[in-house]
Amino acid sequence: MTTPVLEVRGLRARYASDREILKGVSFSVAADDFLVVIGPSGSGKSTLIRCVNRLVEPTGGEVRFRGKDLLALPPEELRRERRHIGMIFQGFNLVNRMSVLDNVLAGRLGYTGPLRSIARAFRREDNLQALRLIDRVGLSELVERRVDRLSGGQRQRVGIARALLQNPQLLLVDEPTSSLDPKIAREVMALIREVAREVRIPVVCNMHDVDLALEFCTRILGLQDGEKRFEGAPGELDRAALGAIYAMEVL
Amino acid sequence: MRARPSSEAAPEAAPPAPGARLAEVAARRDRARRDRTLGGFLALLAGLALLGFALDLLAIPLDRLPGVAGRMAEVLATRYWPPRLSHVAERGYLRAVFDTLQMSIVAAALGMALAAPLAWLAAFNVSPAPRLGQPLARLLLTAFRSVHEMIWTILLVTVLGFGMLAGTLALTLFCAGFAGKLLAEAVEAIDPGPVEALRAAGAGPLQVFFWAVLPQVRVAWAGAAIYTWDVVFRAATVVGFFGAGGMGSYLRESVQRIESQEVAAILLTIVAVVLAAELLSGWARARLARAVA
Amino acid sequence: MLAGATLDALEARADRLDAARLRSRAVTVAAWAAAALLVGASLWTIVVADTDWSRITGESVLRSLGRFARVDLRLLPELARPALDTALMATLATLLGAAMALPIAWLGAANATPLGRPSVVFARGLMTVSRSVHEIVWGLLFVAAAGLGTLAGILAMAVRSIGFISKTVAEAIEDADPGPIEAMRAVGANRTQILFWAILPQVVPVLLGNVIFEWDVNIRRSTVMGLVGAGGLGLAMHRQMAAYEYGGVSAVVLVVLGLILLGELASHHARKAIV
Numbered sequence: 001m002t003t004p005v006l007e008v009r010g011l012r013a014r015y016a017s018d019r020e021i022l023k024g025v026s027f028s029v030a031a032d033d034f035l036v037v038i039g040p041s042g043s044g045k046s047t048l049i050r051c052v053n054r055l056v057e058p059t060g061g062e063v064r065f066r067g068k069d070l071l072a073l074p075p076e077e078l079r080r081e082r083r084h085i086g087m088i089f090q091g092f093n094l095v096n097r098m099s100v101l102d103n104v105l106a107g108r109l110g111y112t113g114p115l116r117s118i119a120r121a122f123r124r125e126d127n128l129q130a131l132r133l134i135d136r137v138g139l140s141e142l143v144e145r146r147v148d149r150l151s152g153g154q155r156q157r158v159g160i161a162r163a164l165l166q167n168p169q170l171l172l173v174d175e176p177t178s179s180l181d182p183k184i185a186r187e188v189m190a191l192i193r194e195v196a197r198e199v200r201i202p203v204v205c206n207m208h209d210v211d212l213a214l215e216f217c218t219r220i221l222g223l224q225d226g227e228k229r230f231e232g233a234p235g236e237l238d239r240a241a242l243g244a245i246y247a248m249e250v251l
Numbered sequence: 252m253r254a255r256p257s258s259e260a261a262p263e264a265a266p267p268a269p270g271a272r273l274a275e276v277a278a279r280r281d282r283a284r285r286d287r288t289l290g291g292f293l294a295l296l297a298g299l300a301l302l303g304f305a306l307d308l309l310a311i312p313l314d315r316l317p318g319v320a321g322r323m324a325e326v327l328a329t330r331y332w333p334p335r336l337s338h339v340a341e342r343g344y345l346r347a348v349f350d351t352l353q354m355s356i357v358a359a360a361l362g363m364a365l366a367a368p369l370a371w372l373a374a375f376n377v378s379p380a381p382r383l384g385q386p387l388a389r390l391l392l393t394a395f396r397s398v399h400e401m402i403w404t405i406l407l408v409t410v411l412g413f414g415m416l417a418g419t420l421a422l423t424l425f426c427a428g429f430a431g432k433l434l435a436e437a438v439e440a441i442d443p444g445p446v447e448a449l450r451a452a453g454a455g456p457l458q459v460f461f462w463a464v465l466p467q468v469r470v471a472w473a474g475a476a477i478y479t480w481d482v483v484f485r486a487a488t489v490v491g492f493f494g495a496g497g498m499g500s501y502l503r504e505s506v507q508r509i510e511s512q513e514v515a516a517i518l519l520t521i522v523a524v525v526l527a528a529e530l531l532s533g534w535a536r537a538r539l540a541r542a543v544a
Numbered sequence: 545m546l547a548g549a550t551l552d553a554l555e556a557r558a559d560r561l562d563a564a565r566l567r568s569r570a571v572t573v574a575a576w577a578a579a580a581l582l583v584g585a586s587l588w589t590i591v592v593a594d595t596d597w598s599r600i601t602g603e604s605v606l607r608s609l610g611r612f613a614r615v616d617l618r619l620l621p622e623l624a625r626p627a628l629d630t631a632l633m634a635t636l637a638t639l640l641g642a643a644m645a646l647p648i649a650w651l652g653a654a655n656a657t658p659l660g661r662p663s664v665v666f667a668r669g670l671m672t673v674s675r676s677v678h679e680i681v682w683g684l685l686f687v688a689a690a691g692l693g694t695l696a697g698i699l700a701m702a703v704r705s706i707g708f709i710s711k712t713v714a715e716a717i718e719d720a721d722p723g724p725i726e727a728m729r730a731v732g733a734n735r736t737q738i739l740f741w742a743i744l745p746q747v748v749p750v751l752l753g754n755v756i757f758e759w760d761v762n763i764r765r766s767t768v769m770g771l772v773g774a775g776g777l778g779l780a781m782h783r784q785m786a787a788y789e790y791g792g793v794s795a796v797v798l799v800v801l802g803l804i805l806l807g808e809l810a811s812h813h814a815r816k817a818i819v
Binding site: 302305306308309310311312315316319322323326330350353354356357360361393394397398399401402405406409410411412414415416419485486488489492493496506514518521522525526529 | 579582583586587589590591594595596599600605608609612628629632633635636672673676677678680681684685686688689690691693694695698699764765767768771775781785790793797800801804805808
């Protein structure tokens, strides 16, 4: 792949009138990348992920997704582009009272007209694809089960299936395993890596667990205090680099 | 005014003798307590002064006050007793009771239908038009709610004439405001997670509402609907007093003719049906709570 | 993990799910249709059967609306005093109602009442009656007992407020954290002392919050008490209506709106101050 799927340049962000959270971060992501963003809390990892699809509005910079600068798009066009970016959340963000199938189908809303959406009458191919994906993530037995009756790991799988139903070109993953215990966390990370490889799409994931990150990523991006302190292969992340990322500021 | 003992003293630098330190802390606490007692006393005086001012301004005949209970009992016993039940046991009045019920049902239904989109617009977390629509919708709901239902009734009776139409429309506006507040509060209390997720997936505001908001507020909204009907039924029994239809019109007629025993009978039926409506709504809400537990 | 579902099996499953969904959907639609029918029938009665449409022409409606639209702004200074009266009426009524509500709440709380189960039933009955009788009806009753004027309005609103305040306070007493109560009992306190030292401190914030809320509601009620003779803005409105001064009525309604908005602001800030 020559052109990167995602190119971020000089990204800046701040919440209300607080101090700046992101102070000009730049990086790019190719189709076979599994980029993990690490850093201490407050470094801006979560904000960075959310700035890519503008869940948080950046104050400056450029976010080029498949060549288009997302930050310059009007609301309608942004919505259309968001369809191609799947997102997986720390808190799973599922609708608790709805079934697994309905939650997964929600991923298709960006492609479905208003009347069909309200009547919950998706196209046949969408229904079939949803069932396929539910099977792929291993929840075939639970298609009609209400989501609040599932375990954490199962819920995250629903989230993964929902993101995949969008036919995304990029996966944004925000602390997918913080609410899960270690063994399940590993299974979920493995699933994300597998499915991303199967459809050849890049993953940008933020995590606080460095060991887990090293196990699954192809590239590391280290943030500290809103600035990039490291970018490279996991093998290159030595003690000095870790120190640069996680150094405590002198009080 | 009872002053509470303070639970902490200000931190000090290296203390001299323990005895001296304690004495200082105690002295400070005493002064604080005295200030609080003095402040409370002054507040009480100010309150009493305001009370006196208000009573004077409103020309309240305080000398009449002790007699009120007695006079009320006397009036009730002599003029309002026994209630003329024959007046209410006839077909026309039963028709009026049914009319009252119909008005309340239509007002609650139409009011909810009006309130739901307004509540969506007015909720600051998911409003599809956060800059202009949100404050406008909020204002509209507040206006509907602030004007007393009897004022709405009088205004609409003037425009539309006597009868159930004016009453129902007035009650509908009241319901829209009343329910709108409850519905908006429910929307503002939802988990923002699914909303965020659907927006991230490219869903539009209407889709976000039906897929992320509605499933979360469905139960609360159903409870609000029942509660709203309960409240509007109470008002519906009285709107007839100002010219709209229903039981209230009988009340007005009997009051004008100073037929107190008829009034007593009508009031008794009003209290009875309102109690019945409350029982019904209480049961419905309990069923709802059990169904979702 | 991979079930290896063939296309046929997948399609069959999709079909089954669709059929099930359609069935449950049909039930929901039927229920809503029945409700719509009920409402529609009532609506028809109201709009068609009961209304004399010959008297409601587009022009008569517009004419009336036009009359209301010509707000008589000259009336506004005259309405300052009634507005003040209305606000004061509401305030006094709320305070009086709260004062009367406290003993009733005490009697109505199963864990604190000195008179046992019958008093709880009695107190709850009082609360229900207070809430079930519309404030207009209370107004009529008190005008008959205390004569025309603001006193009747205050008493009516006070009695109407008893229900809400005592119900919430009784519930707060019953829901009080049993910890402090247990502790007081352990040191040998009697029932009254427990009430004062363990229960009341938990109840006071609830009481204050609800009194402020009820005050806000009473401002609204106060605006109509005058319609049955009890003074304030309601009386001004009644007078304007009686004189067919529709512009004047609109002026009163505007003042009512303004008063209520002020009340909501005040109550909003007051409630934030207690929390």
